Amino acid sequence: MFVLLMYGALFAAPLWAIAVAVKLVSVALPGRRPDWARDLLCWSAGMAAAAAVITYTIGLGAVQWEASEAESGAGSSPAVPCRSLAPGALDRLAGHEPSYVPLGFDCLLDDGSVVAGSGPYTLLNAVAAAFALAAVLALIAVGFVDEYRARPARRGRATEGGGAGSLSA
Template structure:
């Protein structure tokens, strides 16, 4: 089910990349608008948020595919995602545990410990967090810059005296 969300995110990735490149080129070339810096800051914040959501959806799809492969079919035991672990550890496999927040697919050993099936999820979690925090930081910077610009345009009005 979650794969249906991941496929559009995966297919939209090249379009997102082209939009980012074109926007950065339009900001670097002469003839840009006078408020190009504020526009670029806001646009980068939105694109970072879109990247975080897209990467998370792709990760959800990857976890869902791994869980589906492990739950169905004649070749599902041991889990296909857990077959790459060392043979001495593979003998102690007892099951698997998908995780959707944070993204991950862990192989559970018979003593209850877990063994990560892939470093892909570590990278995806890091990229989602970096894009999300970057989007938040850019939005805060845009808010501060907007406030600073508004204060610079309006003259300072002294407070009215108290009667």
């Protein structure tokens, strides 16, 4: 199932890149709305979240692909990510276990220890986490922009009413 989702994510990745490029061009052109900065932050948060999901989905598909390859067919043992282990560790290989959270492929040795298999999983975890962090930071920035814009409006309302300590006759 994750492999099918991976294909969808691989299809979505170039569309995501095109959308980002078009948005950057639209921001650079004249004729922007006055509140374009807040809209750009909101849009950036959404696109960063989408990038995190796309990246993680590609990683899920890669893990499931490797697990499927390791369980069927000639030449499937040892699993491809475990083939790059040191010769001493490769001789003691007892099995493998895919990890979906965080992404990874673990090679189990006969003494019960676990060695991380080769693959792009560390990079995919880091990229997905970076995009997720960027999305959260952009949403926090939207909150700060909203608060910054609301402060002068609150000060204006407080002075129009004569302040909190004024007496009216």
